[in-house]
Amino acid sequence: xxxxxxxxxxxxxxxxxxxxxxxxxxxxxxxxxxxxxxxxxxxxxxxxxxxxxxxxxxxxxxxxxxxxxxxxxxxxxxxxxxxxxxxxxxxxxxxxxxxxxxxxxxxxxxxxxxxxxxxxxxxxxxxxxxxxxxxxxxxxxxxxxxxxxxxxxxxxxxxxxxxxxxxxxxxxxxxxxxxxxxxxxxxxxxxxxxxxxxxxxxxxxxxxxxxxxxxxxxxxxxxxxxxxxxxxxxxxxxxxxxxxxxxxxxxxxxxxxxxxxxxxxxxxxxxxxxxxxxxxxxxxxxxxxxxxx
Amino acid sequence: xxxxxxxxxxxxxxxxxxxxxxxxxxxxxxxxxxxxxxxxxxxxxxxxxxxxxxxxxxxxxxxxxxxxxxxxxxxxxxxxxxxxxxxxxxxxxxxxxxxxxxxxxxxxxxxxxxxxxxxxxxxxxxxxxxxxxxxxxxxxxxxxxxxxxxxxxxxxxxxxxxxxxxxxxxxxxxxxxxxxxxxxxxxxxxxxxxxxxxxxxxxxxxxxxxxxxxxxxxxxxxxxxxxxxxxxxxxxxxxxxxxxxxxxxxxxxxxxxxxxxxxxxxxxxxxxxxxxxxxxxxxxxxxxxxxxxxxxxxxxxxxxxxxxxxxxxxxxxxxxxxxxxxxxxxxxxxxxxxxxxxxxx
Numbered sequence: 001x002x003x004x005x006x007x008x009x010x011x012x013x014x015x016x017x018x019x020x021x022x023x024x025x026x027x028x029x030x031x032x033x034x035x036x037x038x039x040x041x042x043x044x045x046x047x048x049x050x051x052x053x054x055x056x057x058x059x060x061x062x063x064x065x066x067x068x069x070x071x072x073x074x075x076x077x078x079x080x081x082x083x084x085x086x087x088x089x090x091x092x093x094x095x096x097x098x099x100x101x102x103x104x105x106x107x108x109x110x111x112x113x114x115x116x117x118x119x120x121x122x123x124x125x126x127x128x129x130x131x132x133x134x135x136x137x138x139x140x141x142x143x144x145x146x147x148x149x150x151x152x153x154x155x156x157x158x159x160x161x162x163x164x165x166x167x168x169x170x171x172x173x174x175x176x177x178x179x180x181x182x183x184x185x186x187x188x189x190x191x192x193x194x195x196x197x198x199x200x201x202x203x204x205x206x207x208x209x210x211x212x213x214x215x216x217x218x219x220x221x222x223x224x225x226x227x228x229x230x231x232x233x234x235x236x237x238x239x240x241x242x243x244x245x246x247x248x249x250x251x252x253x254x255x256x257x258x259x260x261x262x263x264x265x266x267x268x269x270x271x272x273x274x275x276x277x278x279x280x281x282x283x284x285x286x287x288x289x290x291x292x293x
Numbered sequence: 294x295x296x297x298x299x300x301x302x303x304x305x306x307x308x309x310x311x312x313x314x315x316x317x318x319x320x321x322x323x324x325x326x327x328x329x330x331x332x333x334x335x336x337x338x339x340x341x342x343x344x345x346x347x348x349x350x351x352x353x354x355x356x357x358x359x360x361x362x363x364x365x366x367x368x369x370x371x372x373x374x375x376x377x378x379x380x381x382x383x384x385x386x387x388x389x390x391x392x393x394x395x396x397x398x399x400x401x402x403x404x405x406x407x408x409x410x411x412x413x414x415x416x417x418x419x420x421x422x423x424x425x426x427x428x429x430x431x432x433x434x435x436x437x438x439x440x441x442x443x444x445x446x447x448x449x450x451x452x453x454x455x456x457x458x459x460x461x462x463x464x465x466x467x468x469x470x471x472x473x474x475x476x477x478x479x480x481x482x483x484x485x486x487x488x489x490x491x492x493x494x495x496x497x498x499x500x501x502x503x504x505x506x507x508x509x510x511x512x513x514x515x516x517x518x519x520x521x522x523x524x525x526x527x528x529x530x531x532x533x534x535x536x537x538x539x540x541x542x543x544x545x546x547x548x549x550x551x552x553x554x555x556x557x558x559x560x561x562x563x564x565x566x567x568x569x570x571x572x573x574x575x576x577x578x579x580x581x582x583x584x585x586x587x588x589x590x591x592x593x594x595x596x597x598x599x600x601x602x603x604x605x606x607x608x609x610x611x612x613x614x615x616x617x618x619x620x621x622x623x624x625x626x627x628x629x630x631x632x633x634x635x636x637x638x
Binding site for chain 2: 046069132133150152155239252253254255256257
C-alpha cells in the first residue's frame with residue numbers, strides 16, 4: 001500500500017490507462033477461459049452436471065479416432081489456406097510497396113479492402129453459387145465444351161472450404177505484409193545494388209528477411225482463426241469437410257456434453273498455440289541466420 | 294440514476310410504440326419462417342399486430358437457449374423434445390379449458406401427457422418420405438428405401454441434418470415401424486444402415502430452401518424429405534415425385550406449442566395465440582400455402598382426401614413411422630451416433 005502511494009505520476013497514469021482494458025479482458029477472456037477449464041474436468045449425464053474431477057474428457061479427446069481425424073483435418077485445411085493466402089498476398093504486397101507509384105498506394109490499399117464491403121456469410125453463399133452443380137464454374141466449362149457433366153468434386157468438400165476460406169482471408173494477409181514492407185529502408189536496397197547484388201540476391205538478403213515480421217503476422221492472423229472456423233465448413237463442407245469447431249458446437253448444443261466440448265476446445269487451443277509457437281520459433285532461427293534479428 | 298435511466302428508456306419505448314402495444318408483448322420462440330401472419334390471423338385481428346418472435350434453426354439450439362435463461366412465453370418444439378424440456382424444468386402444463394377447440398385437437402395430444410397434465414398443443418405436422426427427380430432417376434427403383442444404398446446414386450443423395458428424421462429412415466429401412474419401444478439391437482442395425490448410406494450422401498440438408506435448391510439444380514436426385522419440399526418444387530414446375538408408399542414406408546412428425554415456465558407476459562396473450570392456431574382458417578392456410586397439416590383434426594378431415602393427397606398428407610397403405618415421444622437416453626444415443634456417422638465414422 002505504501003509502495004503504491006509512492007508511484008510516480010507516470011506509473012499512475014499508466015495504471016489508470018491500462019485498468020479498463022485489463023478489467024475488460026479479465027472479464028471477457030480470462031473468466032470464460034477459466035470456466036472452460038473447470039468444465040473440461042467435469043462430466044455431464046443427459047442434463048445433470050457432475051462436478052467430480054476427471055480426466056476422462058481429455059482422454060477421449062486425444063484417443064478417440066474421430067476427434068483426432070477432425071483435429072488433423074482442421075490443421076491440414078488451415079495450413080493449406082495459410083500457405084495459399086500468404087503465398088498470394090506476398091507478391092501483391094510487394095507490388096503495392098515496391099512497384100506501385102507512391103500516389104497510387106492509398107488507392108491500392110482501398111481496393112484490397114473491397115471484399116470487406118460484403119458480409120462474410122454472403123461471400124460463402126456466393127461461393128456456393130460459383131462452385132455449385134449448375135454454378136458459374138460448371139456452367140462456363142460446359143458452355144465452352146470442356147466437360148459434358150458438371151464436376152461434383154468442386155463443391156461440398158474440403159476443396160470448397162479451402163477456396164472459400166482463402167478468398168475470405170486474403171486481404172487480412174496482404175495488409176500486415178504491406179505495412180512491414182513500407183518500413184524497409186530503401187537505402188539498404190541501393191547499397192546492395194551498389195555493392196554488386198543481383199536483383200534476386202538483393203531480394204533474398206534484404207527484402208525477404210526485413211519483411212518476415214509481416215509474413216509472420218499474416219500467417220498467424222490467417223492460421224489461428226481458420227483452424228477454428230465453423231460456419232464455412234458447415235455451409236460448403238458437406239460431410240467430409242467438417243472441422244473440429246463443428247464438433248465442439250455439436251457437443252455443447254446437440255449432444256448435451258458441454259464438458260467434452262470444453263476439453264475439445266482446450267485441446268484445439270493447445271494445438272493452435274503449439275503450431276503457432278513452432279512457427280514463430282522457426283522464423284526467429286531463420287532471421288538469426290540471416291543476421292536480421 | 295439507474296432508475297431514471299430505466300424510466301426514461303421505458304418512456305421512450307412506450308412513446309415510440311404504436312397504439313397496439315399489447316400485441317407486441319408476447320414473446321414466441323419459434324422456427325424461422327413460422328412468423329407467417331397467416332397462421333395467427335385471429336390473434337392479429339384481436340391485438341392489432343403479431344407477437345414478438347425469436348427464432349431458432351433447430352430444437353437443440355432452442356433448448357440450450359432456454360436453459361441458459363432466455364425468457365419467452367411460448368415455444369415451438371416437436372414431439373421428441375417435450376419430455377426432455379419437461380425434465381429440464383423448462384415448461385409447465387397447459388390449461389386445456391382455455392383452449393376453445395380442445396376437442397378438435399388431433400389425438401396425438403395424448404402423447405404429450407406427463408403425470409396427467411397436457412404439455413403441448415399439437416399445431417402442425419408433416420411427413421418425411423422418399424422424394425426423387427423423375428427425369429434423373431429410374432422411377433422403378435424408387436419403390437424401396439434401399440435405393441439410398443444404391444451405388445448408382447453416389448453423390449446424388451441428400452438426407453436431413455435432423456436426428457429424428459434420419460433415424461426414422463434408418464429404422465424403417467431395417468424393418469422397424471414403431472420406435473416407441475426401440476431396442477438397442479434395432480438402434481444399432483439402423484445406425485449400421487445409415488453408415489452404409491453415408492458415402493452416397495453429398496450433403497445433409499438443413500432446411501427446405503437448401504434441399505429445394507439442391508434438387509432444382511439436379512445435384513441431388515434422391516432425398517429423404519419433408520412433404521413441404523416436393524410440394525413447393527412441383528409448384529415451380531420441377532419434375533419431382535414423392536413416394537410415401539415405398540415398401541418400407543415413410544414417416545410423420547408433429548410439432549406444437551408449449552407453455553414456457555416463468556414467461557414474462559400474461560398467459561391470456563398466450564392462450565389467444567394458441568387459440569388462433571386452432572382456427573379453421575389457419576388449417577386451410579397451412580395446408581394450402583405450406584403443405585403442412587394442422588393440429589385441428591376436425592377441420593383437416595373436412596378438407597377431403599383429394600386436397601390432402603395432393604400435398605402428401607393423405608392416407609397411405611404403406612407403414613408410417615410416427616415420430617412420437619422417444620426415450621430420452623435412446624435419443625441422446627442417436628444424437629451422438631448420428632454425429633459420428635456424419636463425420637464418416
